[in-house]
Amino acid sequence: MFEDQTFDEIMERMLERVPADIDKRENSVIWNALAPAAAELAQSYIWLDTVLELVFADTAQGEFLDRRAAEAGLERQPATKAVRAAKFTKGVNIPVGSRFFIDNLYFKYTRDGYLECETAGEAGNANLDGRPLLSLDTIP
Known part of the structure; x- marks a missing residue:
């Protein structure tokens, strides 16, 4: 919103x-004498742009998103x-808790035969179909 408020633009207006x-x-x-003030003003516009991003729910992040949600009574x-399904070779017994690795993600084998990503969030939802898992544990 304030992209045009650069040091050069501010300096030009001040010198006019x-x-x-x-x-x-x-x-x-x-x-x-004017340059330090212009530099500080340009920095202030950058901060102001950042503040505007944190004020609206669709662009807020972290603590600011929590505070916006709280205004609507949400947490x-x-x-x-x-949690992902995996296919293993028939007859191979996978011990519960066995760890696997693929694409910088670690997965743990659960009781119900699924793999749970050790990283919370959307990273574990990546398209990994048809790609081999590397076992981090010795599985006979």
Whole structure:
């Protein structure tokens, strides 16, 4: 929203307000006096843009999203771990708790024959179909 509020743009507007009979070239006294203020203003516009992103529920993150949800009487639930079905070779007994690895994700074999991702969130929902799992444990 404030992308046009750059250091150069702010500096140009500030220098336009200085009388024409004063030296306004870079490194002149007036330029050097105005530059720190222009830099701080440009940084403030960047922060202001970030604040606007955190104010609205569709772009808020973390604590700010929790606070927006609380305004509507909602409480954000923590991320859950993905649970996936896996096919194993017939006759191979997989011990409960056996760990597997694929694409920087670790999975644990559960009682009901599924794999539970050790990482909570959407990472465990990646398309891994047809790709072999690497066992981290010795399975006879």
